[in-house]
Amino acid sequence: KQEVTQIPAALSVPEGENLVLNCSFTDSAIYNLQWFRQDPGKGLTSLLLIQSSQREQTSGRLNASLDKSSGRSTLYIAASQPGDSATYLCAVYGSEKLVFGKGTKLTVNP
Amino acid sequence: DTAVSQTPKYLVTQMGNDKSIKCEQNLGHDTMYWYKQDSKKFLKIMFSYNNKELIINETVPNRFSPKSPDKAHLNLHINSLELGDSAVYFCASSQAGPLRGQYFGPGTRLTVT
Secondary structure, three states: OOOEEEEOOEEEEEOOOOEEEEEEEOOOOOOEEEEEEEOOOOOEEEEEEEEOOOOEEEEOOEEEEEEOOOOEEEEEEOOOOHHHOEEEEEEEEEOOEEEEOOOEEEEEEO | OOOEEEEOOEEEEOOOOOEEEEEEEOOOOOEEEEEEEOOOOOEEEEEEEEOOEEEEEOOOOOOEEEEEEEOOEEEEEEOOOOHHHOEEEEEEEEOOOOOOOOEEOOOEEEEEO
16 A cells, blocks of 8 residues: 655745745656645645656755655745745555645745 | 636525536536535545436435536536535536646535535
């Protein structure tokens, strides 16, 4: 049974810092990994999708890496801004479904 | 244009009632999903449909019955609501196959009193 763990559960940083969010999964038989952002009371916004054959994806200040063999992914956020404050969710796709981690709640202080 | 929409956004009802949540996607996707996010914010799949056929049913009580009238719609009907059903329910869609990401609706916050 696939399990996804995200560390840390919460993170508070000053504006401008570079930061890394971690995601690990127990079953490496995945097709892809997706990072989402969830704002309070809102739905999920897809940030990055990494196929199992890829090592990383970049979008603006965001860079996600995937090491399928070790069951790990990281989301790197450069030059963080207060608007980046949200919960970040990692999800892996396998066996026809997405399995989510519990998220990392990020607060970027001005 | 809203890609995945859900109605209603908020739903407050009493125990024992029956209620429905509607979901529509205008992305032309083949597969639709329902997820439940509990009070601890943990998001878990409930159902998935591909071209109106049930693909996944994740040990959800049979009080929950999804219905897909066509490829663009997946509604969730809940009978005999219980306090533990209070949660945020998200609809999502994707193209068939593992290479595409999923797109989520804004969620429906269900409160059972």
